[in-house]
Amino acid sequence: MLNELCSHVGMVVGGGGDALIPCLSSGLVYDLIDFIRNYLNTINLQSTNLYFVSPVANHSLAYSNISSEWLCSNKQQRAFVAEAPFSHQSMVKTKQLFLFDGVDKDFANTLLNNRANPCVIFCGHPCMRFGDILHLIKIMSAGAKNALISIDGDLTSFDKLVSPFLTPDTKMRFVNCPIDLKLKRSEIVQLLKEIAPRKLAISRQVQSSIDTKSIKNSVGQIVVLEAGVPSHIQNNKRKFEQAHIMPDLAKQITPRQVKGCHVSRVVGCLEARDGDYRLTKRTKNTSLEDTPGELFGDQIKIDLVVRALQSQGYEVNTVPLDNDRFGTYQIDIPMIDSRIIFSPDRTNVEAPNSELRKHLKTTLMKNYVVL
Template sequence: MRLYCLSNDLAKPCYVITFKGLRIMLDCGLTEQTVLNFLPLPFVQSVKLSNLPNFIPSREHDPQMDGELKECCGRVFVDSSPEFTLPMDKMMDFSEIDVILISNYLNMLALPYITENTGFKGKVYATEPTLQIGRFFLEELVEYIEVAPKASTAQLWKDMLHILPTPLCEAFRPKKWRTIFSLKDVHNSLSRVTIMGYDEKLDILGAFIATPVSSGYCLGSSNWVLSTAHEKICYVSGSSTLTTHPRPINQSALKHADVLIMTGLTQAPTVNPDTKLGELCMNVALTIRNNGSALIPCYPSGVVYDLFECLTQNLENAGLNNVPMFFISPVADSSLAYSNILAEWLSSAKQNKVYLPDDPFPHAFYLRNSKLKHYKHVFSDGFSKDFRQPCVVFCGHPSLRFGDAVHFIEMWGNNPNNSIIFTEPDFPYLQVLAPFQPLAMKAFYCPIDTSLNYQQANKLIKELKPSVLVIPEAYTKPHPSAPNLFIEQPDKKIITFKCGDILRLPLKRKLDRVYLTSEMAQKIVPRDVGNGVTISTITGILQVKDKVHNIKPCADTVSEMPSGSKKQPPPTREDVLKNVKYEYGSPDVDSLVKRLSQDGITNIKMERQGNVLTLHLVNEDTIIKFEDNETHIVCGGKQSLRLKLRDSLLKCLQSF
């Protein structure tokens, strides 16, 4: 059994397990940080971005590259449609993937790249919220980029990395970066997904039973348990032990695994999400009191639901309950509506509201009372009429390279009373703001990441008691700003890996399960061979289908003989096989010597060295060597003598 690591991003994992000819992909995260190397895509032409000077290298300048790179405040950007990093396709041919198991909607954004135009014929499994919310993310991503297309695509700069400044010169495999997929690819890709519920068991071609169990991280997020008759492998990705809106993590299903693969730990290990949530509310209130507006770049689902609830309550407590809040996304309407019909995937507190009846999320109440308004874009009908300042705007994209957030940065960036508050930890906020510098508006970094931190992960591992722990190498190294933050399990066997590694998982199966029909089971006659061991022969046909082994009765029957025929009917296959004898045990050497003497072999010398007993047949120039688990006959190529000695030896063994 092998594990392939196809992703260079710990927060957006992609692994493949190979076993018995089967290839199972665990998640297919899309690395979006590469878009930070590109200029933003405004809805209308930006004077500032259009007037940025071309970057000209100090050496080896290629005039054909002019216009591909722009310079802003000492930083160089690519003037082209943004591109993304895919899982490494050279390590694994995507057309050979049999099954893809998705743990949460944040880890499925590379799915269209993997399933479309690659020859992929496998199956994809995910929970219902993962599928539907993943659809929102993918559709939003496509629309944001397609609504502001670039006239051309820059490629020449990728051949000149050695003369470019950082971070472009450090770009990881830029020639493998890809522009965004089409909406058609998104729909075709998602049509391949089969929905599963928590604790539902899935037979994967007879090799594994796969079970998704709640991970507590986001709506529908799962950890996967892959079990066989002999092994148990748990894949823990994007999990949380905090009490938020999703259903709590199911720890019991993950206990006592032979192998525990853990990834997707927090990207903000040095901060407490509750503390940062409080800071966000405080910064928004201060901004509003200074007659400024607050911009919160966000994804269309997830933490944003908690932000609506917490921020509204804090503004009311601060006497700012009349401040309008806007949620702007191409999928805002679908996201808000869908979140309130997912009772079975929510925490107990949220579920109980459904039965009152009440809305599990308060944003439904805010929408009805116009405290929260949603629109597809800033240019949507009605937005200009409803828009007033000061206000709070939630919109995408957190990278600030595309989406409505680009418009608000350009509109509010010159006013120091306004603020932008970053809550998503996927992007370093200083790099996010780089193409907009100089910027007068205030910037606050309040990363809210509810996934496991290092202390929680260490505690969880001790409670789960896996035999082997498999984690990224980076998790075993102390954090630069907090030396005590790393995974430390001195009593566990730990296997580490990094991007591009292929691991051999320590599962050495020697036996496999075989199924008998009831008819076959009734024919078993056990025989005691000593030491509490009983054995029996089974005569039948071994059938292997979808990696499942079955033994069935022999199918042949005796054909009818002509009436009056004196010929004996031919024996059935079962009758022939029943006459086969099976020897077992250790040979009786004294009995063998007597048999050899009876056959005329008399000049025999016996010698013992340790556990090895040797019989030297002097006249025949032959040696018979007995060891603990094997016997050798060395007779110099005398085939007739070898067969004679073999038959004599077999008669000295017990048989049934």
């Protein structure tokens, strides 16, 4: 595919024309610049200039040099020995590659000053429906020696893609040279055998194109994705998610020190959007009664609970249950055959019926310092 592309570029440039290649600002363009530059040098067209037009041209090429983990083994080896995996920077220094933010005055002046030499222009977008590519097509369409070479392998119809530009005044040629970056069936199977994922999410199209029996021993759960149908993939390892507390809610938090730790009760609204979780301030007042779940609090004062029960007319006996465990007590209430058992990790209320148990629980909570 790349050889065919270089052949088309060589014929256009060798004939004195300019080649326009619609492409994205990252990914394939990194290899295209290197590959076409080397090819032009081998056919004695070193004077051909390369132009990369994109608002992120500089940042994109700089990023390509620090992402060695995504490159092939040869380029990774260059990164390990402190060499640039691509030759973009050296081409920029020798003025074989020019970077522009857009089709602006600087681009026009550079193009005009170098009209003696043919050029290859990389610009987006591949769909040719928006961006600077539209301006370049208009500028170059009058040249019969010029050519636009489409490399998008995902296009359904090349004729529909270029039909808006085929006017009587258009003399530029339109060439379809798709570069398919999708993995082959054998490559997909080999990749899955190497990484052996526990869970695999694939489309119905990919599932039908590969033999799932060949990867049965390498892949755990296979989830088939359907268009427009929600899919659920459970992650057993992740039991907690990180949430960000918004400033308006953070201002209301007043931590208290309990047993050497600072704790506080937080009541808010949890928002989940695009994998990000945020706790925001609630719009309505929230009281203790309508707040579900456990509450953090200070240590229970046993004497306060005893006084509260005595004020209600109950005879109360306080008995330490375990002298070796600090904070383990039992409050016996013989009149109603009930007891409250305190321990460092929990508090139990035992009563003959639910009404008494609820009453004792209410008394207990009134003497419990809630944060």
